[in-house]
Amino acid sequence: MLDKLDFLLALAQERHFGRAAETCGVTQPTLSAGVKQLEDALGVRLVERGSRFHGFTPEGQRALEWARRIVGDARAMRQDIDALKRGVVGHLRIAVIPTALPMVAQLTTPYRAQHPDVRFTILSSTSLDIGAALDNLEVDAGITYLDNEPLGRVSVTPIWREGYRLITAADGEFGAQETVTWRDVGRLPLCLLTPDMQNRRIVETLLREAGASPSPTLESNDTVVLLSHVRTGAWSSVLQQSFTDVMGLPPNIRSIPIVDPEVVHTVGLVVPHRDPTTPATTALVATAKALAARLASV
Known part of the structure; x- marks a missing residue:
């Protein structure tokens, strides 16, 4: 079931069957068959399809919300259990508004000093795209404005x-x-x-x-x-x-x-609203809070 939910997430991200299949590392027929099997299991049509992807049905949109929650929780569970064996490890993907990019090193450097087995991908992104990427599990966290436009269902940590x-x-x-x-x-x-x-x-x-x-x-x-x-x-x-x-x-x-x-506007860290969070994300929030305290004392 999880692999088919991954197909659904990839389709929401790419809006194209072929590119979604590439993202998942499968052939397009395999992805299409997986989505069809998910539709059969749920008894509803999830995708508006013709020769190309035309979007999700209302039932598909609701299934997508559940897919994000289930896949996100499954990934968090694997990371949590892995951390019990090896400590905080893994790959953190952080999307950042362009004007905040120079400040990111003040977050990642002390983080990696504490957790050297974590690697980072830092992406420049608009605030709207950060919200969408968090929803679709494309990134693990974002750094953006906190007090100017709606943020969606996230946990926030003000930094500066x-x-x-x-x-x-x-x-x-x-x-x-x-x-x-x-x-x-x-x-x-x-x-x-x-x-x-x-x-x-x-x-x-x-x-x-x-x-x-x-x-x-x-x-x-x-x-x-x-x-x-x-x-x-x-x-x-x-x-x-x-x-x-x-x-x-x-x-x-x-x-x-x-x-x-x-x-004056507040810039800070946003992460998916999930309880419990992954160990890597928990550590990131703690590092952000320490950075905020350090900047406030300057």
């Missing part, structure tokens, strides 16, 4: 509070100022994250509320691209203070607090 900074040339229009307003920011040629990123949605809302019209001359889903353009002195951007603190800025670029209003 994040303010916004104008990153601009020191010899530019506002380069000599100690603070700038959001209206000031709207006057500059900006490079910003793409609209699918929550950071971009936050920045656009604040610019509009200040009476500015957000119209970036360059956008990217990669903060490294933004920073490389700001370094030329020809563009400005809006990034979080932690990003510039960790990545560093050249002498010709300044990081200036944005006020009127001064906005």
Whole structure:
């Protein structure tokens, strides 16, 4: 039964029979037959199918919810029992919003010092995709905003509070100022994250509320691209203070607090809401709490 539920999860992730089969390491006929056997066992049609995958039926959507819960619990059980024999081991997949990526090493490094047999995959992701990936068991945890958009059914651990900074040339229009307003920011040629990123949605809302019209001359889903353009002195951007603190800025670029209003958001760890959690996830939450305490004391 578990293998057939895995087929269902892969189909939800890939939205394509062939790619789902590749993900599961089976042939497409094997995957299709497995889904059909699951439908026969449940006595309902789960998948809208023709020559291609067309989505899930209402019964299929409900079965998918149960599949996520059952497969997630089965994986957690295996990891929990394995940890009794070998300690905390395994593979942690963490999806992170781009602006928080520079901070991840402050979480993974102390974690691995305590649990050297755990390896990591760190993925850059939008906040919306982090929620979907957690639901579909594609990742084990996420680092994202906690207080701006709905998070879904997750357990949260706040880690740090994040303010916004104008990153601009020191010899530019506002380069000599100690603070700038959001209206000031709207006057500059900006490079910003793409609209699918929550950071971009936050920045656009604040610019509009200040009476500015957000119209970036360059956008990217990669903060490294933004920073490389700001370094030329020809563009400005809006990034979080932690990003510039960790990545560093050249002498010709300044990081200036944005006020009127001064906005702060909480960034933290999100993990699936499950009891008990896996030993690796439990250890990750403990490390996140220790990091939060350390940052709060600085």
